Amino acid sequence: MKNNFASLAVAAAVVLAAAPAIAEKADRAKPMNVEADALRYDDVQQTSVFTGRVVVTKGTIVIRGAKMTVKQDPEGYQSGTVTAEPGKLAFFRQKRDGVDEYIEGEGETIEYDGRADKVKFIGRAEMRRLRGTTIADETSGSVITYDNTNDQFAVDGGGSAATPANPGGRVRATLAPRNSAATATPPAAAASAPPARLRPSTTIRQEVR
Incomplete structure (x- = not known):
């Protein structure tokens, strides 16, 4: 389909868990809205290919690419x-x-x-955690996998596959202190607030499908 501008809202039919304590996070239940210069849709395969200045929004998620x-x-x-x-x-961004x-x-x-x-x-992967507009944690490597459900991430430096953006194929990370005067959580909110810092993990490097 050769349109100068294509916009699609794809409704997500989400299977909700019976118990509220294990309900899906809000973004997963929101429709996906995509804007692009062109769209090719395959109904049999349930596949949409967007090209040209692609902008995606899905709840708080924002994605941009070619x-x-x-x-x-x-x-x-x-x-x-x-x-x-x-x-x-x-x-x-999410x-x-x-x-x-x-x-x-x-x-x-x-x-x-x-x-x-x-x-x-x-x-040339990079990932940041922003507290408001301030960067709290920052990491880079060849491949970064982020698990939003468990607030965990894994980084692969790429080993010998060094690039100008990642010389030596090494992982680089800057992590904010878990407890400090600048990041302290008020006592009333401490019980319900999630962990202040993302937790590196070696258990989520499986392929995203």
Whole structure:
């Protein structure tokens, strides 16, 4: 479909858990809205391919890139692969539940898995946690996988596959202190607030599908 501008709202049919304590996070139940220069849709495969200045919003999620392929499984969960223009980076941003914090990141390719609520940044990958407008945690590597459900991330430096953006193929991270005067949580809110710092994990490096 060769339109100068294409806009699609894809409704997500989310399977809700019976107990409120294990309900899905809000963004997963929101419709996905996509704007682009062109759209090619395959009804049989339930696949949409957006190209040209792609902008995606889904609740608090914002994704930007040059091309995005969106798939929807039989249960209504959506997944997408975003690629950047040559020499540039695709962008992802999402608010963390219950706190005034955002996770944002960049990569040559970004894979989003709505079912698992995970996002993977591939190639010159960077990820930041912002408290308001202040960067609290920051990390970079070859591949970064972020698990929004468990507030965990894993970083692969790439080993010998060094690049100008990641010389030596090493992981680099700056993590804010868990407890300090600047980050202390009021006693009344401490019981309900999630952990202040993201937790590195070695258990979430599986492929996003």
